[in-house]
Amino acid sequence: MEKTLGELAALVGGELRGPADLKIRGLAPVDRATPEDLTFIAHPRFARLGEATQAGAVIVSPQWADLDKPLIVVDQPYLAYARVAALFAPARPRWTGVSDQAYLGRDVHLGRDVSVAPLVFLGDGVSLGDRVTLMPGCYIGPDTVIGDDTYLAPNVTVLERCRVGARVLIHSGAVIGADGFGFIPTPEGQMKIPQLGSVVVEDDVEIGANVTIDRGAMGETLIGRGVKIDNLVQVAHNVTLGDHTVMAAQAGVAGSTQIGQWVALGGQAGLVGHIEVGDRTQIGAQSGVTASVPPDQVLLGSPAWPIKETRRIWAGWHTLPELYRRVRKMEQQLSQLTTLLERKAET
């Protein structure tokens, strides 16, 4: 792939400062770019590296526009970089057509130009939209529906009766639609509560490697439009993730919790079941959320409190030993004072 700097400036709607016909063949970090690469400076931390970069050209914000290099000047360099990167990104691997070494059940519906690799298993009644890609090792359970342009990386499992939307990307090892975790202790042992529901994944969702999303006990577990889920995340039965919400790696949400739109959950954060989290709320890494949260909050800690309060608490821990010394010292002083006063009283 080769593009001119002028083409790339036009693509990102940026101001070109340099030769429009400069050839760009790739993207690279500022400290590793070659003269054929475009790079970008989005953070002041990397600004000084801009002076020394070998890159052929640099995407910068107006504040760095005095750099002595061919430039594309934009308000949001990171966004512009992402657009250029999408252009240079190699196509994902894809089998051409339907392999005769894939296993197709009865009554399978295949859209136009689907890609079904060897070692794929489709249960009875599966429906694939147009241009769906199923890489090797994928299992699609009976009566599951997969929307147009959705891509399943190798070794993804989507169990029976689930619905996956269009333009969804599911990474390897993810398991969609395993049983929710529901048992009632009885004298004879844990009695299983059958998990009769399903999982609905809406359009434009991305699901990370080795993520688990359980089917509802009754009804559905719902992953809203545009949600992005990082690796090793757990989403329990009957959870709802609102549109455009993001979950960082190893976070987990317990059963029936309803999460709003544009929420951000940090890595290793955990939410108990049966609560609600309002739109746009942010939960810090390793936080533990044990009660419902209104919209537009920023929470941190385990248990989670508003971030300012948690920061104050953490600062407090730090000086706890000193506090003990001060209290002990005061107790002594107070005791001495009391003794002194008692003596005085006697005299």
Next chain:
Amino acid sequence: MEKTLGELAALVGGELRGPADLKIRGLAPVDRATPEDLTFIAHPRFARLGEATQAGAVIVSPQWADLDKPLIVVDQPYLAYARVAALFAPARPRWTGVSDQAYLGRDVHLGRDVSVAPLVFLGDGVSLGDRVTLMPGCYIGPDTVIGDDTYLAPNVTVLERCRVGARVLIHSGAVIGADGFGFIPTPEGQMKIPQLGSVVVEDDVEIGANVTIDRGAMGETLIGRGVKIDNLVQVAHNVTLGDHTVMAAQAGVAGSTQIGQWVALGGQAGLVGHIEVGDRTQIGAQSGVTASVPPDQVLLGSPAWPIKETRRIWAGWHTLPELYRRVRKMEQQLSQLTTLLERKAET
């Protein structure tokens, strides 16, 4: 599937209040049920929804028995619901017979009516009990034994020389019998301690999606009868989980720890190695257990203490900033008092 309300009342041993011949075709949540569905009210929270439900009939406890609907009255509505749900649950997908596209090693023993799907691999010397189901993508290592009626969902890995009991359910992506994590640092690097043991999973166990249970270093990692393990849980080498113990999602137990019967571990909880946890003890979500725990305890926090103490500690954090202010104020007062007294002493 269609059942009469009378049949269902008999199944759960409940009192029928309504037409015995009412036809029920499914189960649904109280707010989404149709006149052909049965629903249930197990929690006061949902009681008010009972008035408005469209359900054909409702399973209720005696306290809600005045509801103006066809009813099945039972002491434990949730348990009754679970029994009815088991009746209505669709059968799990299952390949009929042994696929000629599965790979069977030498000296494989197959019980009656086993189901071995395409894309399954059985190592040499594998033994499958009667009615075992292995879904596509499962790998069973050499000399591993799987008991009657056990069901392995797609893409499960059970490595060599493990034993899995009867009526076990293992969800997709679980890995049973990978090497335990044991290394000795030496000047040349981390030296591997060979993991010579195996994993024993007893009868009636359920193992969640993407769970990992490592083989013993020597001897066995033991998952006791009736244990239930949620998704993404880690069980290290030589751990014992006692009968009927449950582990919620993303919990982890380090090597050689011995956990009793009917223990409950919350989500994302972690236990260090080489400790013992007594029967019936409960460990809260995100707790960190660093020492042995007697039976019948309820622990919470990281590090974990008895739940009452942790609750008190957490309440304490909350008011730490105020405590600092109070201590500072007292110091000033004390200083003033002391000055005052000294002046008095002088006069």
Next chain:
Amino acid sequence: MEKTLGELAALVGGELRGPADLKIRGLAPVDRATPEDLTFIAHPRFARLGEATQAGAVIVSPQWADLDKPLIVVDQPYLAYARVAALFAPARPRWTGVSDQAYLGRDVHLGRDVSVAPLVFLGDGVSLGDRVTLMPGCYIGPDTVIGDDTYLAPNVTVLERCRVGARVLIHSGAVIGADGFGFIPTPEGQMKIPQLGSVVVEDDVEIGANVTIDRGAMGETLIGRGVKIDNLVQVAHNVTLGDHTVMAAQAGVAGSTQIGQWVALGGQAGLVGHIEVGDRTQIGAQSGVTASVPPDQVLLGSPAWPIKETRRIWAGWHTLPELYRRVRKMEQQLSQLTTLLERKAET
């Protein structure tokens, strides 16, 4: 396998105290060994079991050399045990040759004596070194290179354009090279930042079951030589793990963080992105590291502080309720004293 005690003493460079021709057929824990087994005592905790062991012989350190048993006396019994265990360990399962039921893309390079099992998929341009083993269900993406003597357990996924070194062991369910997690929120939704980089796994690495290691956004995610990673660990894009570093189960490292050599990360520990951790630093289980750490530190807690400080803080929490009582009591005393003094002043 059968060895004499003399052969084993020579193997580990230990002092033989007992019959050189004693036959040893296996290894077993001290409390479960039979007269044909060798066992070892590496920890004072197990010393008393040594008296009662049925083992044919015992590996001991000089301090336990008075045990009335055939002995191998060494300075480091655990290390000696590991060496003997490597001798007795059964060979890992391995398919002989390249199965005609494996799927090989175009331009695949196969080293000498490779083992490619049925149900393996190799993309175009894959290169396998000598004696590489790929167990059933493994997927190797286009242009990925795997070094000599590397072993991939069943159902491992290594995606396109990654490099895996020699003598690497990857356990089942691990996913190497999925997309890093990078999005920019825009009014239309989360915009994906293409992940153009790759993963490099150097020689002698071990990667646990269901681990996820993401490809770099640009450039590489780097797993240094001799690194050992336990199950269910998350390594984000552009992370570097220095040589011989170990990560315990369920730990996670966020993007671009640089970890030194011989670092140890405890179970469920989490590190934020864009920080540096110095060589030989140890991070305790469940710790949360939010800032760079110099070499040779021992950190614990969430947030993580030097272990001594965290221990002091935890001890402090424990007595917080008592501290409150003491402060309240002092306030009362102080109030009484003040009143008393004021009265005195009046008189």
